[in-house]
Amino acid sequence: MNEIKAKYNPAEVEDKWYAYWIRNRFFHSEPDSREPYTIVIPPPNVTGILHMGHVLNNTLNDVLIRKARMDGKNACWVPGTDHASIATESKVVAKLAGMGIRKEDLTRDEFLKYAWEWKEEHGGIILQQLRKLGASCDWDRTKFTMEPALSDAVISTFVHFYRKGLIYRGVRMVNWDPVGHTAVSDEEVIHRETASHLYHVKYFLADGSGKYLTIATTRPETIMADAAICVNPADERHKWLHGKKVLVPLVNREIPVIEDDYVDMTFGTGCLKVTPAHDIHDYEIGLRHNLPVLEIIDDHGCLNEKAEVCVGQDRFVARENVVKMLQEAGNLDHIEDYTSPVGYSERTDAVIEPKLSTQWFLKMDSLAKMALESVESGKVKLIPDKYMGTYRHWMETVHDWCISRQLWWGQRIPAWYLPDGSFVVAETQQEALEEARKLQSGITPADLRQDEDVLDTWFSSWLWPISVFDAEAPGHPDHKPNRDLSYYYPTNDLVTGPDILFFWVARMIMAGDSFMGEEPFRNVYLTGIVRDKLGRKMSKTLGNSPDPLDLIAKYGADAVRLGMLLCSSAGNDIFYDESQIEQGRNFCGKIWNSWRLVSGWSVEEGASQPEASRLAVKWFDNLLSRTIGDVEDLYSKFRISDALMAIYKLFWDDYCSCYLELVKPSFGEPVDAHTYEATVTFFEKLLKLIHPVMPFITEELWQSMEQRHEGETIMFQRTPSAGPVDAAFLDAFALAQEVVMGIRGIRAQKKIAPKQPLDVYFEGALSEELYPVLSKLAGIKACKGTPEGSVSSFIVGTVKCSVSLEGLVDDSEERSRLEAELARQKGFLEGVRRKLANENFVAHAPEAVVAGERKKEADALSRIEALEKSLAALAK
């Protein structure tokens, strides 16, 4: 047995054991005959740094993986990072800007060189940080979504879907991010209610009559792109306009008045300006009415020469100026305040500009159908299942996925254009050349021009659970899985946030269905969002997110892990507060000190076991078994925080506060060997139970319990199993504990020192067997018969406990206490009797329930009798 320090020092212990685990490659997994248990990490952005959300997510992942490992499974947690194309590219652009370099001035290759340098420099910091948290990832398997093999998988997938006719190229209205200079998918647009104005603008008739109509618009800067004015054909108010032409204000271009049912007669003035280039609905109206498309906003969100006015100005600057000009020109009727939803880019927070452009799309109908079926059939379980509804809704209304991005950082779209504008899709340039030559025989490599765009990041991350094992599999449904893939796939559980349920989870299911014919995981545990005490989402801009590494340094990783888990039921948001981490630290201290106590005992081999110790061992053994059963059940339902709380209470309240107090020898006395052995065994089991949550302190203590050898670890110890449970004994013991609390209560109330011996008389169903427990925990002598003189009495269940207090008690105080209790009991009895007097109740309720009520009645009566007796005795 090793010396144990007075205080637990997490910093030193954590680094030591993490290095030990790595040195022994305990986290590494290879396929073998054991049952696999697999988790793939939700890959964080390669240039990201650890935040509290990661802490929560990865702690949960680590708890699951460590638990599985101790359950004897071959546990494999695959780590890695995501290239996060738009997020990373914008960071690189910002960094270059700081160096005075503009992206536009670089070639693609030059830019990518910078980007890779950045990735090498900052990439993987977050993976280093995860080590501080204790994450037991198989680092040998670390993957990056843009590494060559995984990129190849992305390309194969693209080609596969293209050849199946699921990927197409087309001109569509897309969500344009004018800051990121790229299209983004519908899912990357966040709508927020935004205060703006509704501008009422007069459009004069082209016939010079001076008549005009008024339209309401939120976007006056787009009027120069108007192609028509539209009214509802059923709208009587505007019948006079049918077939007329009006002039676009400021530019005086003539446009027709058209009729379309789309127009809502109750909104605004019932007249709509149609701007096909800059509004999705207008675009559709334009298609129906064959209207010209006039684009006046460029990729940067500035007005171009086609606008004729405010050329070169940013769209919001132009808005102000156009309004001024309208006013001056007499075209502005009035302005009203108006709040409407505006789309923002998830990544850059820029206001999304609907923009017509040529993009690549993946047809979602059939994929979404499969993915919906996977969840509805229960093959993939969402935890909690409240997300089923939104999942279904999304799957049923999903649009085709815009997968092209006008960026450089990412997998470049494998399409090559021929000089005549036609294109071929192929995995390599060589193949593309062959394909192209089938179209035009004389094509040379120099004639081919590869598409400039890259693929959406999610187009690579949706392959993650497959490609991390076998990058050949995606894109090749007939591929024979390699050893890793066939062993580890499907993975078991996925822990992630609900915010990427559709971005990522749903699409992984689609990819799994498509290429493996099997869902990529069984359970999806959706965590909440980590918020601060005030309920605000943790964010860098608010500055309300602590640095997890600071917390780890201050409290220890185990404390941080426990603190995060304590308050994290699945799907609910987490209200982070540092006090939770303090609680974790305190628990570490408790565990530490309990072992300090036990390890300090001297053992006397031949000594007989005190009765209190024998009972304590029997009790804790049963309680441990029962709790292990409960904990297993809670884990199976992913009720991690409840499982943790059960172990926490078992350790602290039951083992430390009760068990150790019962078996603790008097100061300087030795402990008998039986008790000692049991105490150590219990402690070791408790360490194993809590190890998945608190890996460091448990390893430290487990290692110090006896001489261990290199290569031994608590990590691979088996989860303690539950033995038979003597429920009757546990109940009897619980009753005794209540008696102890009652006696302690009287001591506190009467200010009687804990060590002052007391005689206590018991009447009723209290097992005499447990008297030694009472005696040790409450410092009393248990007596039979009737007490003489002053007593203070209380009732537990149907046991009357009378504490003999000759000379110590104040009768009037005792009387009022007893009277209050009597009144409470009478009220209770009355309630029970009211129920029993109800004929309907007796007739309709199940017999067992009625019997239960009768038992309550009888118990209450006996308690009342006992209390009355005590009061009568007091009166004497």
Place this chain on the structure above:
RNA sequence: GGGCGCAUAGCUCAGCUGGUUUAGAGCACCUGCCUUACAAGCAGGGGGUCGGCGGUUCGAAUCCGUCUGCGCCCACCA
């Protein structure tokens, strides 16, 4: 605008298909204790008419309806 979810102690939550001594836990709080493992601790204690109203039932925190207040998702009525 549509859909989903949530309202239980000061805070965070349990309470599964209605009946287990007239609601539980952790934290916080209050009162005693520096009792030789631990003051980051020990012992004790207070605190909720289970959001409002109505209904079903012998019986409702638990089921149904409705109202109120939150949260989330979806949706570009200009």
